Amino acid sequence: MPSAKEHALRDPLAPAATGHNDNDEDSPMSVKIFDTPEVQDFLKAVAGFDQAGGNQR
Numbered sequence: 001m002p003s004a005k006e007h008a009l010r011d012p013l014a015p016a017a018t019g020h021n022d023n024d025e026d027s028p029m030s031v032k033i034f035d036t037p038e039v040q041d042f043l044k045a046v047a048g049f050d051q052a053g054g055n056q057r
């Protein structure tokens with residue numbers, strides 16, 4: 001599949017903004033916002049893991 005840049009070169013009427021960053025495939029995401037203890041505690045509280053009962057699914 002051609003990249004957005006290659007597609008735009010072949011099709012001058014193609015939209016300029018595709019929302020795709022050509023560097024996405026080359027660099028891993030370095031920000032891990034869910035890895036902090038505070039966020040983990042918040043997610044557990046919101047999910048109800050600190051409450052008795054419920055459906056374990």
